[in-house]
Amino acid sequence: MADITFKTRSLRAPKIAMSAFAPTMLVVTALALAGCTTNSTSDAVIRIDKAQGSQENIASLTSVINSNPRDPEAYNVRGSAYGRGGDFRAALNDFNTAIQLNPKFFQAYANRALANRNLGQQQQAIQDYSASLQINPSYDVAYIGRGNVYRSVGQDDQAFNDFSKAIQLGTTDGRAYHNRGLIFQKRNQQDKAIDDFSKAISLAPNAPEPYNGRGISYIALNDDDNAFADFNHAIELNGNLAESWANQALVYERKGDKQKAARSYRHAIGLNPKYQPAKDGLARVNAA
Numbered sequence: 591m592a593d594i595t596f597k598t599r600s601l602r603a604p605k606i607a608m609s610a611f612a613p614t615m616l617v618v619t620a621l622a623l624a625g626c627t628t629n630s631t632s633d634a635v636i637r638i639d640k641a642q643g644s645q646e647n648i649a650s651l652t653s654v655i656n657s658n659p660r661d662p663e664a665y666n667v668r669g670s671a672y673g674r675g676g677d678f679r680a681a682l683n684d685f686n687t688a689i690q691l692n693p694k695f696f697q698a699y700a701n702r703a704l705a706n707r708n709l710g711q712q713q714q715a716i717q718d719y720s721a722s723l724q725i726n727p728s729y730d731v732a733y734i735g736r737g738n739v740y741r742s743v744g745q746d747d748q749a750f751n752d753f754s755k756a757i758q759l760g761t762t763d764g765r766a767y768h769n770r771g772l773i774f775q776k777r778n779q780q781d782k783a784i785d786d787f788s789k790a791i792s793l794a795p796n797a798p799e800p801y802n803g804r805g806i807s808y809i810a811l812n813d814d815d816n817a818f819a820d821f822n823h824a825i826e827l828n829g830n831l832a833e834s835w836a837n838q839a840l841v842y843e844r845k846g847d848k849q850k851a852a853r854s855y856r857h858a859i860g861l862n863p864k865y866q867p868a869k870d871g872l873a874r875v876n877a878a
Contacts, residue, residue, distance in 0.1 A: 716740070
């Protein structure tokens, strides 16, 4: 799940697998890790499920709209299906119609914000999340979504406030804790970051990203054993994330096991040839 799942109300739309958390990315200068942080802004990238945007599914939802052309939820559901299928412009059109039919439809504003974000329209996304919160100030989804956008454009203080507000509202969405943890980490408040990552893990124990995040904070505190355990568990949960393998490699590198470090860095590069931390790490161990 990247960012927030498109929300529907009365009609049932199929669920989508989206990146639940901002991926953890290792940022190091050689092995000087004081203030080590994760620094990803890709948490809104949806893992597309083409079945959601299939002709058959859209046709079925369109028939509902034809039967209920003044029902804003029908447009919201079809817009969500378009978004889950990767057609964000079609999704945007449906969310526009839903809002025109019901200007108080706060879920549709948040959905339109998510579509805007995936189209690279960050300011429009912020405006839509803010509109959603004006209608429903207790909507944790919008706080987390807006916080993600703020973080992606470098407005960490505003992002921190939004994640904290969602937490104050009692959200059970681990993304609020995980993403606030990333900001604590960036501020070199590693103990607070670890607390937030641990809470995210308790809420979403099958998500690898908080384990990677917590591991990076352990590394910054020179607690390599706990970091190694977290990175290995992240790999157990999802062995296809380049950052998990690069993080594991870093621990091997810190322990002086260049051969195992190189193997893990190569594996990370095989998963994502553009993953710079793995490429930099492999260059270091090969040069040693």
